[in-house]
Amino acid sequence: MTTQNKTAVVTGASAGLGAAYAQRLADRGYDLVLVARNAARLETLAADIRGRTGRAVDIVAADLTDAAQISVVEERLRTDESVEILVNNAGGGLFTPLAVSDAAASEALINLNVTSLTRLTTAVLPGLTARGRGTVVNVSSALALNILPVSAVYSGTKSYVLTFSQALQQELAESPVVVQAVLPGAVRTEFWDGSGADLGAFPDEWIMSADDVVDAALAGLDAGELVTIPSLPQISDWESFEKARQTLVPNLSLKAPADRYRG
Ligand SMILES: NC(=O)C1=CN([C@@H]2O[C@H](COP(=O)(O)OP(=O)(O)OC[C@H]3O[C@@H](n4cnc5c(N)ncnc54)[C@H](OP(=O)(O)O)[C@@H]3O)[C@@H](O)[C@H]2O)C=CC1
């Protein structure tokens, strides 16, 4: 495809943050490829966006934890030269102590939150770098940083998304291709249903709307932020955190153990 249209691929587009990304990116002039399992919901959203904006909207009904189904999305990302943005948003949550967790459920969560995001990014990057433009948005979570007793697997997956994104930012430092990590706090979506946590137990002032999260994330992207935390009042707090991490680096690999470990 060598048309002049520009396409955004949004995973987890049938609800929540993904549906909000789809609307906003169509408003910004992108044609869309919407990915999720529920074809009927995707088609309803696609019809709404086509009618409202006139953009071309394709849907791909795929379970991103299924090898055959994710390969359809990977193929589209590899071959569609109009793709300029991939929003890796599809994800789930599980908030139970590991000791009482189901290993298969943890594995499924890792497959969705980590493996599928990695595979889709791997599929899209060669084309973006060859064309010299494009963006990958990886939806992480505030729980990548705010680590809780019930979030061993979930926080682990979202820390992966943050670290993966930061490593890619270094890999692509000389490239015009941008990788942004987005770390929302609690958002009012269906994510919480069956997650093991009750959104209703949170004070209202902790909970952001999906539209506000996406508007903040896109504003952060426009401002050149590589890590966007929609609720964080001062970006300098994130920068201080990162700077503190960097101060460890010169001493993270040395020949001699630290004095406190020597008798
Ligand atoms: N809600 C919150 O408080 C927060 C959410 N996040 C992150 O934001 C992202 C979006 O979550 P949110 O919008 O809240 O959640 P929702 O539950 O509202 O939406 C999740 C989306 O992912 C899709 N999805 C789920 N499983 C699969 C699968 N196996 N294959 C393909 N698509 C799938 C769902 O569609 P379908 O069922 O049709 O497949 C749906 O479109 C997630 O990565 C989440 O971790 C981060 C911080 C806070």
Ligand SMILES: CC(=O)[C@H](N)C(=O)O
């Ligand atoms: C940060 C949150 O509260 C949220 N549970 C999430 O899914 O990451």
